Amino acid sequence: MSEVVFTGACLCGAVRFEARGAPRLVNHCHCLQCQRQSGAAMVTWATWPRAALRVLAGAPADFESSPGVKRSFCPRCGSTLFWRRERERAARAEEEIDVAAGTLDEADRLTPADHIYVKSRRRWMPLCDGLPAYFEHRLKQ
Ligand SMILES: [Zn+2]
Ligand SMILES: [Zn+2]
Secondary structure (H helix, E strand, C coil), X not given: XXXXXXXXXXXXXXXXXEEECCCCEEEEECCHHHHHHHCCXXXXXXXXXXXXXXXXXXXXXXXEEECCEEEEECCCCCCEEEEEECCCCCHHHHCXXXXXXXXXXXXXXXXXXXXXXXXXXXXXXXCCCCCCECCCCCCCC
16 A cells, blocks of 8 residues: 655755655645745645654754744755644644645645635735635634
8 A cells, every 4th residue: 555645845955855644734824924934925834743744855944933833944045844833732733743835746736725814814815716714723713
């Protein structure tokens, strides 16, 4: 039985990684932190169990963007790579990691579920895919 494997890399290729299995969730995040970090209007994140992700080359750098939240990027080219929470009441969140979908070799294989943090969506970034859109996080309405 062959397992689905997603491979990915940063812009310069120094960081390469793979994620095994299908992601648990894929969403488009319009929050201001994602906008600042990526320089884009939103970031599409694919969530895997942390144990499914393996860095094959390079060493991503971390930036603590909120208490307990680490955003990883390539120290050479700056590509947005991963998002993870180190401290969370819900134990499951500590076991997960989000991968910036644009770094995946075959991002077309993903199926986004929804939009989050549309409270900070840019006016020129229309929502026209019919997916659910949440003001903030989907758990907090
Ligand atoms: Zn790089
Ligand atoms: Zn965000």
